[in-house]
Amino acid sequence: MVSNTGLSLSQSVFRPPGVCFWSFIFCVTSGRVKKPRLRPKGFLLSRHHFQFGNYASSVVSGKKLPRFEDIFSELGYKLPEKSAAGKTAPGLVVCDKNTTALARDITNELPVLTLPPGEAAKTWQSVETILRAARNNGLGRDGLFIGIGGGVICDLTAFAASIYMRGAELALVPTTLLCMVDAAVGGKTGFDLEGLKNLAGTFYPAKAVFIASEALKTLPLREWKSGLAELFKTAVLSKDESFFEELRRFIETGGFENPGFTNSETTEQFLSLIEKAVLVKGRIVEVDPREDLNNAAGFGMDAAAGGTERALLNLGHTFGHALESALGLGTVTHGEAVAWGLARSAELGQQLGITPPKRAEEIIRLSGRLLDDSFGKVICRVNGELFHTALLSDKKKKAGKPRFVVPSSEGALIIEWNKNIETYCNSLAARFSGNSALFPG
Numbered sequence: 001m002v003s004n005t006g007l008s009l010s011q012s013v014f015r016p017p018g019v020c021f022w023s024f025i026f027c028v029t030s031g032r033v034k035k036p037r038l039r040p041k042g043f044l045l046s047r048h049h050f051q052f053g054n055y056a057s058s059v060v061s062g063k064k065l066p067r068f069e070d071i072f073s074e075l076g077y078k079l080p081e082k083s084a085a086g087k088t089a090p091g092l093v094v095c096d097k098n099t100t101a102l103a104r105d106i107t108n109e110l111p112v113l114t115l116p117p118g119e120a121a122k123t124w125q126s127v128e129t130i131l132r133a134a135r136n137n138g139l140g141r142d143g144l145f146i147g148i149g150g151g152v153i154c155d156l157t158a159f160a161a162s163i164y165m166r167g168a169e170l171a172l173v174p175t176t177l178l179c180m181v182d183a184a185v186g187g188k189t190g191f192d193l194e195g196l197k198n199l200a201g202t203f204y205p206a207k208a209v210f211i212a213s214e215a216l217k218t219l220p221l222r223e224w225k226s227g228l229a230e231l232f233k234t235a236v237l238s239k240d241e242s243f244f245e246e247l248r249r250f251i252e253t254g255g256f257e258n259p260g261f262t263n264s265e266t267t268e269q270f271l272s273l274i275e276k277a278v279l280v281k282g283r284i285v286e287v288d289p290r291e292d293l294n295n296a297a298g299f300g301m302d303a304a305a306g307g308t309e310r311a312l313l314n315l316g317h318t319f320g321h322a323l324e325s326a327l328g329l330g331t332v333t334h335g336e337a338v339a340w341g342l343a344r345s346a347e348l349g350q351q352l353g354i355t356p357p358k359r360a361e362e363i364i365r366l367s368g369r370l371l372d373d374s375f376g377k378v379i380c381r382v383n384g385e386l387f388h389t390a391l392l393s394d395k396k397k398k399a400g401k402p403r404f405v406v407p408s409s410e411g412a413l414i415i416e417w418n419k420n421i422e423t424y425c426n427s428l429a430a431r432f433s434g435n436s437a438l439f440p441g
């Protein structure tokens with residue numbers, strides 16, 4: 001069976017009934033014959049391998065969080081001797097205040113560094129704290145950095161791992177929906193500088209990413225919506241109508257807004273949607289692992305426009321990043337900015353005659369459902385000039401001009417700067433006049 005992303009599902013999905021996948025992998029990779037530990041029945045699992053340039057990366061998903069020995073064995077590591085865990089720890093766990101409990105579920109054996117939560121902590125100071133903790137715990141170059149948290153923790157931990165002794169081992173356990181479907185997969189790392197998002201960073205994919213729906217049960221509604229925005233973006237560009245339809249229905253019915261949703265079994269249903277998003281992103285990054293500006297081959301490209309494969313993932317982001325910058329980083333969540341940006345890119349695409357009107361209307365309406373009422377008040381505070389400047393100085397410029405990704409009848413298309421885009425951007429900046437009704441959806 002071949003999935004729409006071209007990956008063979010029968011090859012990439014493996015489900016032994018009732019047996020803990022993590023234990024199974026442990027037994028196989030450690031080469032020992034050992035009776036597998038049993039986990040609760042119905043443990044759903046899957047495993048996908050990607051090759052991102054020189055880096056092999058696997059994404060393993062299940063209902064339950066892995067134990068640290070599962071993580072070690074997935075990487076083919078020998079389990080550390082108990083007595084050795086002390087001055088020379090084999091690994092370092094990095095988490096934030098909201099994910100410490102999850103980190104403790106995963107290991108009591110490894111040192112755990114807890115950083116403050118949120119975008120404000122995505123700084124060089126945090127990177128330095130991680131590097132010092134690694135040094136103080138005696139990690140060698142074969143030491144394993146394990147990031148357990150949302151996109152901020154995973155980006156920071158991955159960046160620190162990429163420069164520690166010129167590159168240490170890395171595993172990630174994403175704990176927000178946004179991080180599962182996007183940030184933890186594909187190898188972009190970084191931190192914010194001078195008020196600019198991810199100004200410094202590296203490409204350094206995790207050797208293994210562990211997605212566990214159990215981690216989502218404590219996720220606040222606002223963060224769920226933020227993750228749904230990235231998931232929705234991926235569905236829009238995926239060229240997979242059934243993926244788009246499934247998500248459209250889910251967002252339309254607003255089930256995630258019901259009290260108790262995050263504690264229900266529904267989070268487990270998300271594994272299949274998360275998996276679809278991971279496959280779409282993984283497939284795109286495999287073709288263009290470093291967002292090469294001269295690479296114009298592959299997946300849904302407008303080669304004439306000189307676009308790049310990976311840049312498709314920026315759908316909604318050029319507008320979203322400009323909004324985040326104009327408001328000050330951390331004022332709205334990344335996903336809220338993406339939802340708003342997605343609506344703007346549909347608006348632009350329709351004006352350019354690229355996005356079919358029905359699709360544009362759907363995207364604008366559904367993106368709006370992912371934004372709280374309070375978002376309208378926040379957006380009234382945007383300074384149009386600042387927004388315009390941020391939009392034009394987007395770091396993904398080509399030949400000095402920003403490029404835009406707009407939804408098309410076949411996913412999404414990258415378009416170069418032109419007179420019509422300039423007119424749209426000018427009028428968009430002028431709409432920030434304190435009236436949020438100017439941004440329907």
Ligand SMILES: NC(=O)c1ccc[n+]([C@@H]2O[C@H](COP(=O)([O-])OP(=O)(O)OC[C@H]3O[C@@H](n4cnc5c(N)ncnc54)[C@H](O)[C@@H]3O)[C@@H](O)[C@H]2O)c1
Binds near residue numbers: 096119155189334335
């Ligand atoms: N590397 C990439 O390719 C990539 C892609 C998209 C986004 N990002 C980055 O990701 C970041 C946004 O990620 P995010 O939305 O996960 O934000 P985040 O990491 O700030 O997490 C959001 C909030 O949720 C809390 N949290 C995390 N897991 C939780 C859980 N299970 N239960 C309760 N609370 C939990 C966090 O402590 C934080 O307060 C941005 O910095 C963005 O630049 C990176």
